[in-house]
Amino acid sequence: METVDYILVGQGVAGTLLGWEMQQAGLKITVFDDGRADAASRLAAGIINPVSGRLFEVSWLYDTIYPLAKATYHAMEAVLGVPVFTDRDIWNVWATAQMRNAFAAHPTPYSVFPEGDRYAGLLEAPFGAGIVKGANVDLATLLPAWASHIGARRETFDMTALELKDKGVVYKGLQAKAVIFCEGAASPQNPWFGKLKFHPNKGEALIIRLPFETTDIIKKGVTLVPLGNKTYWAGATFAWDYTDISPTAAARAHIESQLRQLLLAPFEVTGHRAAVRPAGPDRRPMAGLHPHDPRLGIFNGMGSKGCSLAPWAARKFVGNLISGEAIPPEIDINRFFRALR
Ligand SMILES: Cc1cc2nc3c(=O)[nH]c(=O)nc-3n(C[C@H](O)[C@H](O)[C@H](O)COP(=O)(O)OP(=O)(O)OC[C@H]3O[C@@H](n4cnc5c(N)ncnc54)[C@H](O)[C@@H]3O)c2cc1C
Structure with missing residues (x-):
């Protein structure tokens, strides 16, 4: 049976940046994406705007996330051989x-x-x-270039075919530690995360x-x-x-x-x-493994700022997966599970 570390479902901005960080950390991944035309990442303008609101305030964590995003997109350009930033x-x-x-x-x-x-x-x-x-991030160039680089599988992930085993998951002959759902606006239909509040x-x-x-x-x-x-x-x-x-x-x-x-x-x-x-109620990313089932994870909630937030949030999520570093509470998926308890 083929074995990878993680299966990623969805390869919009979220799945792309999470996959990149996983690969940089030496993790083996398989990515499924069905390429639906109405995915946010296929229409987004890719703008990174440092200020927002009527008072032109610097956006949340911008001084941290922007340098990281810029360095990440430039590193991807070097590996993929296409200009995106x-x-x-x-x-x-x-x-x-x-x-x-x-x-x-x-x-x-x-x-x-x-x-x-x-x-x-x-x-x-x-x-x-x-x-x-x-x-400005050129998503129309970045997404297909990354898909081709990692050999993303152009198919709909069938939730009913996912088997939860003692030590991980099996999906149609593919074994992994966990599946991470990066499904964008499709997440409300997800059998394990659908009950979370999405806006x-x-x-x-x-x-x-x-x-x-x-x-x-x-x-x-x-x-x-x-x-x-x-x-x-x-x-x-x-x-x-x-x-x-x-x-x-x-x-x-x-x-x-x-x-x-x-x-x-x-x-x-x-x-x-x-x-x-795809946005959550507090307009912050949602990252982490399911608190009651670490074989399932989610990376979502990028709202209208996927290009600036996803590189930083993906770095934090992968830091948690490989060395147990805490995910910042503002983006940790646990904040909703605690609220729902
Ligand atoms: C009009 C518009 C303009 C925007 N402009 C900007 C902007 O300028 N700057 C910015 O930073 N953000 C912008 N955004 C927001 C940005 O698009 C989102 O933050 C980001 O694209 C979300 O990415 P995602 O990967 O979470 O979701 P998505 O882009 O929706 O990706 C989800 C992916 O999962 C796949 N998928 C879902 N379910 C399955 C399944 N079961 N099997 C296989 N594949 C599956 C879909 O095909 C899709 O490719 C804009 C959004 C819109 C709508």
Whole structure:
């Protein structure tokens, strides 16, 4: 029988970064992913933004997680032979004078006012703009490159075929210490973790063409991320109350209206997609083995920040698996089991 250390189910951002950390630690893995088109990681823009909220506060643990994420993606680039990480200015266009004043009143190491207007005549920006030093992960390149590197199995993992044995698990002739579920928004259907509270939310984005080229991310209500060749990702919406995962006319109209408030130049819509962000109730990752059954684990809850959170959270999870280091309580899956007791 083939034996590995861990079986991973799901290879979005979470499963990719967890698999990477496991391989770096010398663990042998088999990864299953069925490549569903509506997975969050297949639509995400891959933005890493250091600040959030109306007061432009530095995001939770950013000074720790960002250097680790950047080093991790660069290490993956070296092994996989593809570029995936780009530092980018996030060009925030102010919708009001209050927003500009709030930005000025809350300086961070990542915020600067621009020297001049890079987009005169192209953007509607009567209150000017501010730059936040961010980054961008090219998930459309990273995910298939990693899948091919580790020989991920392109199939749906059948929960009913998983056998829980005395010393681990067996799945269709494959033996492992444990299965780690990195299933994204599919986790509420998981037989062992489905009872946890999940707060998934649906996001929609357009692909558009513009008559100009830039390497910046541009933000004003809607966010534009350059994909090259004058093509941009434009999004995204947030909906907690949704009945299906198809793209909707209402979301498209909303994004187009935001684009009209931002752009002086005309735009052409060439694509429209929807996906579900996997999030927990406290918007923090969920990492760890099941407290009542260490043959089962979960890595989920990346919410809208998978690209920045997953490298750090994966490092902590693997540190726990190989040397028993404590998983930080904010991301330890035990916090929900204690609450449910
Ligand atoms: C519109 C939108 C924009 C976003 N923009 C950003 C952004 O700019 N920056 C950022 O950091 N984050 C962004 N996010 C959030 C980001 O997408 C998520 O944090 C992240 O992708 C979650 O990754 P995941 O691996 O947990 O889940 P997923 O990406 O959903 O991956 C789960 C994987 O598991 C597989 N799977 C599930 N069940 C099974 C099974 N039984 N067998 C086999 N395979 C299975 C699926 O096919 C899928 O590949 C955005 C999300 C959306 C929707």
